[in-house]
Amino acid sequence: MQNTEFLKKAEDSKPILYTETVCIPGRTEPMKDGDEAVFDFGNHYVGYPEITFETVGHHPDAPLYFEVQFAEIAEELDQDTDSYNGWISRSWIQKEAVHMDVLPGTYRFERRYAFRYVRIRILSVSGNYSVVVKELKADTVTSADDAALVKVPFTGKDKRLDEVSVRTLRSCMQDVFEDGPKRDRRLWLGDLRLEALADYETYRNYGLVKRCLYLFAGSTLADGRLANNMFMAPEVECDDQTMFDYTLFFINTLWDYWSHSRDTATLRDLEPVCMRQYELLKECFDEDDLLDMNKAGNVFIDWNFQLDKQASGQAVYIYALKDLVKIRSELGKDTDELIREIERKTEAAKSLYDAEKGVFISGPGKQISLASQVWMVLAGVTNQETGQAVMENALQQNAVGMNSPYAYHHYIQALIETGQKDKAYREMHVYWGGMIERGTDTFWELYNPADPSSSPYGGIVVHSFCHAWSCTPAYFLRKYFRPQENQ
Amino acid sequence: MQNTEFLKKAEDSKPILYTETVCIPGRTEPMKDGDEAVFDFGNHYVGYPEITFETVGHHPDAPLYFEVQFAEIAEELDQDTDSYNGWISRSWIQKEAVHMDVLPGTYRFERRYAFRYVRIRILSVSGNYSVVVKELKADTVTSADDAALVKVPFTGKDKRLDEVSVRTLRSCMQDVFEDGPKRDRRLWLGDLRLEALADYETYRNYGLVKRCLYLFAGSTLADGRLANNMFMAPEVECDDQTMFDYTLFFINTLWDYWSHSRDTATLRDLEPVCMRQYELLKECFDEDDLLDMNKAGNVFIDWNFQLDKQASGQAVYIYALKDLVKIRSELGKDTDELIREIERKTEAAKSLYDAEKGVFISGPGKQISLASQVWMVLAGVTNQETGQAVMENALQQNAVGMNSPYAYHHYIQALIETGQKDKAYREMHVYWGGMIERGTDTFWELYNPADPSSSPYGGIVVHSFCHAWSCTPAYFLRKYFRPQENQ
Incomplete structure (x- = not known):
């Protein structure tokens, strides 16, 4: 269902794309068939690369045929891309084979890539000439305004943690808040919420958040349900997939946006969209x-x-409805029904508490997971003391842990909200710091400290190594661990 | 050595490129990873193809990665391109792997290809969608003006022989007379001469011949020697390679051009260039x-x-100088020295005649080849009777034969000039007709009737199947075998 008024407002908030041309030298050695070289742009960029070739020998009498792979981290280049056969499409691998007819000359890639490293392998020249990679350039793009970046004088490991977080966000800030500039290059609701939180502490591009909210509201499923992600091309269209929690996070994202921007017009526009989600999703509960x-x-x-998501889902619902109450209160609208709904669902949530084990359980298997505890904390189902206890108890009982930086974010937030700032700080540095130790300029879609090379997709070559949902250390550091507090 | 005045005249004669958009339907079956289909444009074209894809299933959530191969003849598609490892660069293989980010949509290739057949193989989509090839289009280009084509009412096998010849020439007529629009896409002197001969009987694009003559004259080696071929990009520049016979053919090409165009200004401009070639190449002879x-x-x-080229080269020199005499006579210039030179070299050529064997021999090994006889005929070293005899005698003595359509052209011409028109007609139909029988729309760079799949390059996938020097049946048919004479 398209809402042209909302899509028009999204279009009106289209961001400026800041372009910067970055340029690195090539190398002087002439290259023939089979020769390869890796070039390093020195940081993570998103953009349109170009490669300038010169020639040595006779006039080129056959096209140059070369292969190029763009990589966000160096490890991607070690992967055997041909053998990748996972369930995420191999079309995401940033590898091309190119013919160039006129030499010397510059080949400009029309596709956008996310990269720091570029490997060039010569597939074929001719017997009459060799090529020299003279220079690599890229017209890089981001809707993050470097001049607007809030500067905080972090030092030591905080400095790098913040830098890499900010870089991650910066590379994901494009025409929309993308989940990852390598993959999926798409607007996802769950990523948007965390990107917006980081944005408010860094680039403060409120217009981009507004745009994304209107995009989601502007194209929905037939019944008004928000999709979990949006396609921008060939035209704006919601995906036909939904997720219970992502749908609800629209409410929180809107409230967070208003809290920072005080843009009441948008709040008023989109409150009915929030209410529609509530109306649809309140039907997802049983008689208890x-x-x-x-x-x-x-x-x-x-x-x-493996995670049983009943308890977490229950909590996310409460978490979202609490912000919906704030939205309607701000607009002077009635909130009685919502407050009663929150009470009922909170009571039900408490029934999931296993007093003997001291944790919230989930699903028919009564699964103990860290996620269940974290979300009960974030939803305010527990008080601070109980919240702290359920998380600790869960960890002591071999709870199902957190897999993704996205889930880790919520764990860190729950630690902070249960008065465990020091632990939050340590855990954040252990988890995201682990990626830094492995050499990265941006934070990853997936990171398993116990097995960093593992992939649920069947190969890390399709992983996004600059992923929005992983950018929130900048939010935590800037909101909770500013130098004056921390040093 | 650049002659800017000549290059300016070449530029002024730049041809109109006629464009025609040809379009063929795709197919309705959805395609997933590994699926492939071959599409047939129905004739040989040169141009910029585009492929329009639609999708089936969910909204595309990953790029489309597909491979495409353009082929002049169907047999090219059967070749294992990966295993090709010959000495002609594999970069000539018209095969690309392409990522497409936005679907449905049209992918337009920026490179020019020569093709009738297009094979599309899907390398990867995603689990969420399939693609349908909806349509293939190509903006085709040629500097041959179809409206200007001299129509001759050929019938039967002559009709097809003429059609395929004309198509070959048409596809090679681009910004210059190319040797082949797949490979090398370049202006070669040897090909130019034959293309021009066919052009005078068909499209009559004298301007394009003029342009090519000025291009050769406009960029030469340091001593004024004409290169055997010219590069057009990134700027006009002669190759640093020469061939004795190709250099001399500039003279014949200029004279042929004047004979048809009566463009005396060009003749006057370029006569000194011819004289310079004579001055340089007259030094290539021994005391005999x-x-x-x-x-x-x-x-x-x-x-x-394997061919010993001494006798042929001797004859080509005489052949060229005879046209140089005509050029200078037309311009009222002295020809005495040239006539004496022709006489001396003709006498010397006659010393290569082996009276016992009844053939011209060549080189220290006294090789008997058909080429030696053919060129002695064309140079007028023999009279008609002797000419006929030396060719027949050579064939009866297991002479080294003709390999290329280029050499065959001269054999056919020599048969005609020794009064053997019927044999010329039969031989032409046997040789070029053999390519037609194998299914082609254009004539080939190389064709060995005894072993049509053989390749001196290490694989036919790099062969040019539309090659200028193979287009002359149209010249022979139209000049010597017009319907009223032949039926």
């Missing part, structure tokens, strides 16, 4: 006010098929 | 007035490393 997973459909929470 | 192969350097004659 507990989330019915058959009705809820997909609930994301974490990149983890 | 025989061609010294160490001084002559490369002599082409045929695509045949």
Whole structure:
């Protein structure tokens, strides 16, 4: 269902794309068939590369045929791309084979890539000439305004943690808040919420958040349900997939946006969209006010098929409705029904608490997971003391852990909200710091400290190594760990 | 050595490129990873193809990665391109792998290809969608004006022979007379001469011949020697390679051009260029007035490393000088020296005649080849009767034969000039007709009737199947075998 008024407002908030041309020298050695070289742009960029070739020998009498691979981290270049056969399309691998007819000359790639490293392999020249890679350039793009970046004088490991977070956000800020500039290059609701939180502390591009909110509201499923992600091309269109939690996060994202921007016109425009989600999703509960997973459909929470998501989903619902109450209050609208709904669902949530084990359990298997505890904390189902206890108890009982940086974000937030700032700080540095130790300029879609090379997709070559949902250390550091507090 | 005045005249004669958009339907079956289909444009074209894809299933959530191969003849598609490892660069193989980010949509290739057939193989989509090839289009280009084509009412096998010849020429007529629009896409002197002969009987694009003559004259080696071929990009520049016979053919090409165009200004401009070639190449003879192969350097004659080229080269020199006499006579210039030179070299050529065997021999090994006889005929070293005899005698003595359509052209011409029109007609139909029988729309760079799949390059996938020097049946048919004479 398209809402042209909303899509018009999204279009009106289209961001400026800042372009910067970055340029690195090539190398002087002439290259023939089979020769290869890796070039390093020195940081993570998103943009349109070009490669300038010169020639040595006779006049080129045959096209140059070369292969190029763009990589966000050096490790991508070590992967055997030909053998990749995972369930994420191999079309995401940033590798091209190119014929160039006129030499010397510059080949400009029309596709956008996300990269720091570029490997060039000569597939074929002719017996009469060799090529020299003279220079690599890229017209890089981002809608992050470097001049607007809020400067905070972090030092030491905080400095790098912040830098890499900010770089991650910067590379994901394009025409929309993308999930990852390598993959999926798409607007996802779950990523948007975290990117917006980081943005408010860094680039403060409120217009881009507004645009994304209107995009989601501007193209929905037939019944008004928000999709979990949006396609921008060939035209704006929502995906036909939904997730229970992502849908609800629209409410929180809108409230966060208003809290920073005080843009009441947008709040008023989009409040009915929030109410529509509530109306649709309140039907997903059973007679005991507990989330019915058959009705809820997909609930994301974490990149983890083993995770039982009933308890977390229940909590996300409460978490979202609390912001919906704030939205309607701000607009002077009635909130009685919502408050009663929150009470009922909170009571039901408490029934998931296993007093003996001291944790919230989830689903028919009574699964103990860290995610369940974290979300009960974030939803305010527990007080601070209980919240701290359920997380600790869960960890002591071999709870199902967190897999993704996205889930880790919520764990860090829950630690902070239960008064464990020091632990939050340490855990953040251990987890995201682990990626830094492995050499990166941006934070990753997936990171398993116990097995950093593992991939749920069947190969890390399709992983996004600059992923929006991983950018929130900048938010935590800037909101909770500013130098004056921390030093 | 650049002559800017000549290059300016070449630029002024730049041809109109006629464009025609041809369009063929795709197919309705959805395609997934590994699926492939071949599409047939129905005739040989040169141009910029585009492929329009639609999708089936969910909204595309990953790029389309597909491979496409353009082929002049269907047999090219059967070749294992990966295993090709010949000495002609594999960069000539018209095969690309392409990522397309926005679907449905049209991918337009920026490179020019020569093709009738297009094979599309899907390398990767995603689990969420399939693609349908909806349509293939190509903006085709040629500097041949179809409206200007001289129509001759050929019938039967003559009709097809003429059609395929004309199509070959048409596809080679681009910004210059190319040798082949797939490979090398370049202006070669040897090909130019034959293309011009066919052009005078068909499209009559005299301007394009003029342009090519000025291009050769406009960029030469330091001593004024004409290169055997010219590069057009990134700027006009002669190759640093020469061939004795190709250099001399500039003279014949100029005279042929004047004979048809009566463009005396060009004749006057370029006569000194011809004289310069004569001055340079007259030094390539020994004290007996025989061609010294160490001084002559490369002599082409045929695509045949076994062929001894002394006798042929001697004859080509005489052949060229005879046209130089005509050029200078037309311009009222002195020709005495040239006539004496022709007489001396003709006498010397006659010394290569082996009276016992009844053939001209060549080189220290006294090789008997058909090419030697053919060129002695064309140079007028023999009279008609002797000419006929030496060719027949050579064939009866297991002479080294003709390999290329280029060499065959001269054999056919020699048969005609020795009064053997019927044999010429039959031989032409046997040789070029053999390519037609194998299914082609254009004539080939190389064709060995005894072993049509053989390749001196190490694989036919790099062969040019539309090659200028193979287009002359249209010239022969139209000049010597017009319907009223032949039926």
